Amino acid sequence: MTGKERDRRITDLGTLKALAHPLRLKLYRGLTIARVATASQLAEQVDEAVSLVSYHLRKLAEHGLIEEAEPQSGDGRERWWQPASDGVSIHDEDFRDAPEKAAAHTAASRLFFEQRADLYRRFLDERAHWSEQWQDAAESSESVLRLTAAELSELNREMLALVRRYEEQGRTADAVGDTEDRENVAVHTYGFPFRP
Known part of the structure; x- marks a missing residue:
């Protein structure tokens, strides 16, 4: 682990809604994998305009999900980002006390599942292009x-x-x-x- 908080627990509706946006969730996942990246790098991954990606990164930062990182190059115009924690956790018990919170948690959970399912579908579509070793190692x-x-x-x-x-x-x-x-x-x- 990197000294960052492990699995920051999201307990407030605003932060849950900030993460539960299809593009923001993709950006958060991409940033988690890359560990540090610029808006330009992430925009290329998600095939969106840099200005749109920058806007959504700032929204994630407003809720403490990501933060600015040390520059990784000498280009002072680049703004580098990193996850603010080593993951997040979301628990049903934190969103049961009001119908709006429960509905938001359900909607977020569905989005998380759909993006995970899309990731697995992509693997299934690309499985033949992975080595035999990786095909044998994958499990369902x-x-x-x-x-x-x-x-x-x-x-x-x-x-x-x-x-x-x-x-x-x-x-x-x-x-x-x-x-x-x-x-x-x-x-x-x-x-x-x-x-x-």
Whole structure:
């Protein structure tokens, strides 16, 4: 971890709405992957005008989701950005106390899911272009378990701890320049109750 706050917990409606904008969420994800970037670099990634991207970056900054970074080049005209924390977390319990908050949380959760699903769809469309090693390593599975709410909470904590261990391993390797054969890897997990 980089000394930044780990998974800043979003508890206010304004910050949730700021992040729950399709372009802002893409920019936040892109910035999280790049760790530092300019509006121009991010605009190229999302295929939008630099002025529009700059506007949305400023909105994310107003809510403390991103912040200015140290310049990465000698060009003083460039404004560099970085995430203000090593991720964010959003919990249902923080948005249950008013219908407007609950509706905003549901809308945000749907947007997050749709963008994650789009990312996976893109992988499926491009899978044949990845090496056989990466194709074999990629996984998609579903498990149907019979658990209590407490057991589901414990399972989620254990899975998150495992993912964070691998995240730290990757960051450490990046820090010492061991980037060969490393790719960005998305890990999505959903644990939720349902009735047939």
